[in-house]
Amino acid sequence: MKNLREMETSDIEKIVAIIDSHDEDDAEAAEAGYREMGGTYDSYVYEVNGETLGVTGYSIPPGCEQTYWLSWTYIDEEQTNKGHGRKMLGEIIAHIKGLGGRKLFVKVSDYIDPEDGAIYAAALHLYQELGFEIEITHKDFYDEDEAQIILGMRLKDKETLDIENDDNNIQFDGVFEISETEKAYSFSWHDEGEYPLEIEDIRVGINAVYDEDARAIFLSFPSNITTIEAPLLEAGFRKTNALKDYYDDGIDENHYFFYF
């Protein structure tokens, strides 16, 4: 990688200042994440002539086959629109391809700042220019009138695999507010439940987050777990769309939502 090097803990302050040049809340969330991880795993600093101008990186979701998410990706506000973002993203995408990446995802908000306007519009433009396609838009995700847009990009040709359905029973084991959102909730779950999930189990979850003043619930499941969709729809959830080939070629991640 020409302009990227692995981020170190001594870079955190500078990187948080770069993120803060765009958005204070993102800077706070990113700093908490870097500190929580006890380091800066899989984050990369973008440097030109020894000067730190940006940050990017990736994370690997559990249970997936060569799937990657882009993590915090920023160029210092004063240095934007000079081609650095395109170059930095080109380098990290090539690096992830080199690691054997099959599919790469990234999420962006459509937030419109009262003073600065659509602060993520350049990112959305650039991602699409580089070959990402919009796969899902979750309306009112981060807050009312602030959507989450998820884009995906293939890094390898698709393989045809024999997909077996997973008939294990989903069981919910808790509810939590989704990070970076205002009152959007999700349910945690495991897939070794003792009995098939029933509409009543889903209602228990809906009531639990209603008591927390939730605005919405967002859930997602592998498409080869076939027992979950019918009770979810019956309980009032609707299907958004799917992240294609998320778990492996032929196994999508199906997304569902419920608005109060």
Ligand SMILES: CC(C)(COP(=O)(O)OP(=O)(O)OC[C@H]1O[C@@H](n2cnc3c(N)ncnc32)[C@H](O)[C@@H]1OP(=O)(O)O)[C@@H](O)C(=O)NCCC(=O)NCCS
């Ligand atoms: C996204 C970001 C990294 C791009 O960095 P950059 O150095 O400005 O990138 P480049 O100069 O290579 O390219 C910017 C592109 O955005 C376009 N652009 C700039 N402002 C735009 C706007 N308001 N709407 C649409 N496109 C815009 C430019 O025309 C350019 O595209 P082009 O090369 O096709 O002409 C930078 O803007 C940034 O840090 N943004 C805030 C953080 C962010 O949104 N991160 C991603 C989500 S976590």
